Amino acid sequence: MTAAVVARPALDRPVRAPLGRLLVSELRWILRRPRTIIAIVLLSLVPVLIGVGTVIAGNANAGPGGNGPGSLFTILIGNGFVLPVLSLTLLLAMLLPLLGAMSAADALAGESNHGTLRGLLIAPVSRARLLGVKAFGVGTVVFIATAAVALVGLVTGVILVGTDGLITLTGNTLSFGDALARIGLSVVWVTFQVWAVAAIALAVSAFTEHPLVVMAATLAGALVFAILTVIPQLDWMQPYLLTTGWTSLTDVLRDPMPWDGLIDSTLKAACYLLIGLSVAYARLSTKDG
Amino acid sequence: MTTTSLVEPGVGAAVAAPALAARTRGLRKTYGSTVAVDQVDLDVPDGAVLGMLGPNGSGKTTTIRMLLGLVQPTAGEVELLGHPMPGGAQITLPHVGALVEGPGFHPFLSGRENLRRIASAEPLMATSAIASSVDEALSRVGLSDAADRRYRGYSLGMKQRLGLASVLLLPRRLVVLDEPTNGLDPAGTREIRRVIAELHAAGTTVLVSSHLLAEIEATCTHVAVLHKGSVVAQGELAELLEAGAPALIVSTPDVELSLDSLRDNGIAARSTEDGLFVELIGTSAPKVVKVLVESGAEVHEVRRRRTGLEELFAQLTEGETQ
Numbered sequence: 014m015t016a017a018v019v020a021r022p023a024l025d026r027p028v029r030a031p032l033g034r035l036l037v038s039e040l041r042w043i044l045r046r047p048r049t050i051i052a053i054v055l056l057s058l059v060p061v062l063i064g065v066g067t068v069i070a071g072n073a074n075a076g077p078g079g080n081g082p083g084s085l086f087t088i089l090i091g092n093g094f095v096l097p098v099l100s101l102t103l104l105l106a107m108l109l110p111l112l113g114a115m116s117a118a119d120a121l122a123g124e125s126n127h128g129t130l131r132g133l134l135i136a137p138v139s140r141a142r143l144l145g146v147k148a149f150g151v152g153t154v155v156f157i158a159t160a161a162v163a164l165v166g167l168v169t170g171v172i173l174v175g176t177d178g179l180i181t182l183t184g185n186t187l188s189f190g191d192a193l194a195r196i197g198l199s200v201v202w203v204t205f206q207v208w209a210v211a212a213i214a215l216a217v218s219a220f221t222e223h224p225l226v227v228m229a230a231t232l233a234g235a236l237v238f239a240i241l242t243v244i245p246q247l248d249w250m251q252p253y254l255l256t257t258g259w260t261s262l263t264d265v266l267r268d269p270m271p272w273d274g275l276i277d278s279t280l281k282a283a284c285y286l287l288i289g290l291s292v293a294y295a296r297l298s299t300k301d302g
Numbered sequence: 303m304t305t306t307s308l309v310e311p312g313v314g315a316a317v318a319a320p321a322l323a324a325r326t327r328g329l330r331k332t333y334g335s336t337v338a339v340d341q342v343d344l345d346v347p348d349g350a351v352l353g354m355l356g357p358n359g360s361g362k363t364t365t366i367r368m369l370l371g372l373v374q375p376t377a378g379e380v381e382l383l384g385h386p387m388p389g390g391a392q393i394t395l396p397h398v399g400a401l402v403e404g405p406g407f408h409p410f411l412s413g414r415e416n417l418r419r420i421a422s423a424e425p426l427m428a429t430s431a432i433a434s435s436v437d438e439a440l441s442r443v444g445l446s447d448a449a450d451r452r453y454r455g456y457s458l459g460m461k462q463r464l465g466l467a468s469v470l471l472l473p474r475r476l477v478v479l480d481e482p483t484n485g486l487d488p489a490g491t492r493e494i495r496r497v498i499a500e501l502h503a504a505g506t507t508v509l510v511s512s513h514l515l516a517e518i519e520a521t522c523t524h525v526a527v528l529h530k531g532s533v534v535a536q537g538e539l540a541e542l543l544e545a546g547a548p549a550l551i552v553s554t555p556d557v558e559l560s561l562d563s564l565r566d567n568g569i570a571a572r573s574t575e576d577g578l579f580v581e582l583i584g585t586s587a588p589k590v591v592k593v594l595v596e597s598g599a600e601v602h603e604v605r606r607r608r609t610g611l612e613e614l615f616a617q618l619t620e621g622e623t624q
Contacts, residue, residue: 021473024383027392028425038422047410128406132468135370135402136423137395302372 032146035138039150046119052112053158059108060100060166068173092180093170094192095266097163101203102262104162109155109203110235111228113211116154118227120147121218121297134302144215144294151211156204163200181268195265202275203262209255209282210235212289219296255285321348322381323476323507324369329378331364338364339531342378346476346509346524351502353518353539354511355615356528362511363403365528366480369509370400383475396425400478405465409454413445413464416453420468427472439467444493458485466497477501479510483517495521515615519543527615549607550590552578556599563597564590579607 022028043049101109124130133143180186187195210231217230238256241247251257258278264271324346331339339361346352354362367373368380371388380387383394407416417436421427427435440449443463448456456464462485469477479498483491498521501508512518518525519539526536535542554560554577561578564571569590571580580590587606594601 021475022397022426024385024393024397024475028396029392030423030425030427031429034422034429038419041415042408042411042419045411045415046408127408128403129408130406131372131402132406132420133423134372135395135398135400136420136425137371137391138423139392299374301374302367302370 029142030136030138032142035142035146036149039146040153043116043119043150043154049116049154052115053154053161056104056108056112056158057161057165059104060096060162061169063100063103064096064166064169064173093172093174094167094187094196096170096173097166097196098199098262098266100162100166101159101199102259105203105206105259105262107235109158109207110210110231112158113151113155113207114214114228114231115224116151117147117211117214117218117231118224120151120215121293122221122227123218123224125222126224131302140297140300141294144219144290144297147215148208148212148290151215152204152208155207155211156200159200159204159207163196167196182263182266183268185268187268195270199262199265202265202279205279205286206255206259206282209285209289212286212293214289216289216292216296219293219300253281255281258282322346323348323350323383324509325381326365326369327379329365329368329380330376331361331368331373332376337531339368339375342528342531342533344526344533345536346507348507349502349505350524351498351508351510351522352524352526353522354509354526354528355513355515355518356511357513360528361531362528363480364531366400366402366478366509366511370395370398370402370478372402392425397475398478399469399472399474399476400480401465401469401482402478402480404481404484405461405468407453407461407464410452412450412452413456413460413467414440414449416464417468417471421471424472435471439470442470442497443467459487459490462486462490463493466494470497473504474501474506476507476509479508481511481513483512483514491517548582550578550580550582550587551603551605551607552580552590552594552601553603554578554594554599554601556597560594560597560599560601563593563599567593569593577602 121130124133130143134140138146213234214227214231218224218227221227235256238254241250241254242257255278258274258281261274261278264274322345324344326342326344329339329342329344330337342361342365344354344365354365356362364373368375369382369387371380371382371391374388382390383397385394387394407413408419411419414436417439418432421432421436437446437449440446443466445460445463445467448460453461453464462482466479466482469479479494482494486494498508498510502523510518510521522539524537525539525542527534551574552560552571557573557578561571561573564578564580567589569580569585570583571578573579582590587604591601591604594604
């Protein structure tokens with residue numbers, strides 16, 4: 014890049030804007046969008062709500078420990094480190110994918126709708142780069158939201174219950190450092206899962222200029238997956254459904270930690286991501302600007 | 303009088319042409335069974351201000367979008383700044399500023415932030431120059447005072463100006479403006495004209511589309527008239543203005559007398575408000591003047607009719623619809 018704008022630069026080779034500048038510009042745009050900020054703030058209030066609600070509801074409902082989110086509620090009382098993981102588990106079911114879908118809807122359909130996608134294509138930003146920048150932006154928003162939920166959950170949990178280490182579902186206690194590492198792992202894992210959903214949403218987003226269509230399609234997809242999961246005759250399908258692996262997030266609260274479920278659903282998410290981005294690129298590369 | 307300046311599509315190409323900033327050959331675009339653009343052979347000479355004139359739906363925007371590589375043509379070829387499109391987009395488009403189908407900006411961002419975003423995507427923009435280029439572009443279109451207000455609150459004219467500012471972020475080789483005066487008041491229109499004149503003076507080729515004839519007449523050196531997806535005429539504005547059936551406008555109080563004597567001599571004429579209108583078919587101007595003088599009629603003035611572009615435009619488009 015030259016230091017200053019030259020009057021008539023040579024017209025003989027392809028020139029591209031620095032990738033870093035495009036990424037920063039994309040984040041600037043996303044994080045100045047009021048609805049992104051509002052969504053992240055609301056999502057991070059969820060752990061506060063759960064934490065305060067559970068502690069106030071008190072020990073009355075405390076029952077024997079079992080499995081799944083229900084049992085997490087039980088051990089939450091007296092165990093602040095569980096709150097971030099519990100919050101992420103609950104939000105992963107619907108609200109985080111919704112955030113991913115919203116972000117993906119704005120990324121292509123929304124830009125198309127405002128006529129701003131054309132501006133980027135004329136600049137020009139190549140279509141492959143454009144998709145890369147968009148996928149990066151959506152992933153970053155999901156990561157910020159997930160990290161915010163975990164952080165607020167951690168702070169809330171520590172304030173409400175204290176820092177006496179993490180009592181796992183299997184009964185033993187982890188150190189503060191171990192607990193933090195596991196929460197960090199949850200954040201990364203959840204981000205990747207939601208990013209996969211967002212990649213599918215990006216594919217839909219490339220086909221339309223109505224962000225609402227993207228939201229509706231993603232919600233419908235989530236509902237269909239949920240229905241398929243509960244029909245016994247269709248249980249052969251379950252290994253292929255992204256959502257069925259999501260319960261394995263509670264595995265981070267066991268000791269020793271079983272990796273199978275987490276790795277399995279990470280690979281599954283990678284497939285969804287690849288499919289989503291490929292379809293999105295196939296459409297974007299031939300789309301009229 | 304030139305023989306004919308209504309260059310038929312295709313004929314213009316035979317003339318040893320100067321360097322072209324943009325060129326299309328046999329361009330065709332269909333959407334399903336709808337033909338949006340057909341057989342468009344457009345030449346945009348380097349350094350010209352070419353006005354693309356046509357009624358709504360005549361294929362102006364589709365042609366522009368194909369020029370910029372936004373749309374893949376169904377058939378035909380496009381060359382922009384000497385490189386084929388859309389393949390050469392990464393080479394040519396950094397040198398091209400374009401405002402297509404109205405300004406596109408984000409309502410929740412300020413005018414300045416919107417421009418920053420576009421500037422960041424410009425390949426030829428140095429990162430250190432973004433802030434100053436944005437400021438300069440904003441002041442060139444008179445938006446400095448409103449720069450930090452949200453785009454949402456901009457008037458139509460301000461939106462159009464911001465679109466123009468995005469084109470002016472960098473010095474360009476070619477600037478494409480699609481209906482730039484839409485929604486502008488007369489002052490805004492004059493400003494667009496001023497900006498186009500400045501670009502022209504700086505050696506930038508400008509392609510501007512409009513359905514308003516006065517607009518083209520006021521700003522352009524060249525014109526291409528589109529109708530129903532085809533170029534029906536193109537060439538230098540001055541030549542096209544003089545084209546059409548030659549005629550004389552005669553200013554005289556003795557209408558009856560002069561009309562009779564002309565008709566006696568087999569010259570077609572009709573009366574107008576303050577004189578005669580004489581078509582120069584099978585006759586010439588000197589002969590008409592001679593007949594008028596010999597008839598003894600008082601003649602105040604005889605002048606050649608300049609075919610206004612408006613008249614030309616009307617002729618061309620009406621001829622097609624019949």
